[in-house]
Amino acid sequence: MKFQRIAGLLEKLAPKSLAESWDNPGIQVGNPQQEIKRILVCLDVSQPVVETAIERGVDLIVSHHPVMLFKGLLNIRTDLYDGRLLQQLLSKNIAVYSAHTNLDIAQGGCNDILAGLCGLERVEGFVPVQGENEDFMGRIGYVGESVTVVEFAKKLCASLNTSHVRLVKGGPDTVHKVALCSGAGAEFISQAAFKGADLYITGDLKYHEAQQGVKQGINIIDAGHFATEFPMVKSLAEYLRKELADIRSDVEVIEDSLSQDFFQVIRREGE
Ligand SMILES: [Zn+2]
The missing domain is CATH 3.40.1390.30 (NIF3 (NGG1p interacting factor 3)-like)
Known part of the structure; x- marks a missing residue:
């Protein structure tokens, strides 16, 4: 072919x-x-x-x-x-x-794959792509049943087949609403907090970006650029x-x- x-x-x-x-x-x-x-x-x-x-x-x-x-x-x-x-x-x-x-933005692309592996329900687009209203970078959704952020992180290690993730415990103990961006998405921490997510999942997080999560009262999991993609x-x-x-x-x-x-x-x- x-x-x-x-x-x-x-x-x-x-x-x-x-x-x-x-x-x-x-x-x-x-x-x-x-x-x-x-x-x-x-x-x-x-x-x-x-x-x-x-x-x-x-x-x-x-x-x-x-x-x-x-x-x-x-x-x-x-x-x-x-x-x-x-x-x-x-x-x-x-x-x-x-x-x-x-492929990150596409329906069924990297972010939808990650949302699926996180077990999210009622998944929607997270950050609108510039100039468009229908296409989104990242996804936001809900976990089916209430789970602690530490339990969520442990399950995520298993579903992403990674030995560890890094947790920034900046938000509530239990997780309900989750935003995510596969690869490197630290630039969207504020939007995740603004949209009321209890947890934001991405990769490639730096120290001061983690600090931003604490200041804005949101949990962050850095699951790694590789593991999320x-x-x-x-x-x-x-x-x-x-x-x-x-x-x-x-x-x-x-x-x-x-x-x-x-x-x-x-x-x-x-x-
Ligand atoms: Zn990448």
């Missing part, structure tokens, strides 16, 4: 028009006309992911984080990480497609398999199961 047609299936779920203005979703590497037989879905196009793609005869990598972002392409130094990655991809004719903030790999792979089956395509979809969070927790001796 042509790369272009698979890009079309991805854009049906996450239209590029939903993306933030600074973002760079869509085709990163390759030719829209090239033939694709096997797809690998991942969070980041890392060296191990590219090696897996080469080993397993993958023609297309679909990632959440774009390969090229922020700086623009100023050089391709093949002695450095990014340049070597591009060299490997091009020499093996492996295409790359990324769905980033458009990695579940998209399985969901997006399942979406692609279903769409491809519907059009009787035999393109194979595999998932990156090897990638792990960059952060590891090292405890003091004897603890």
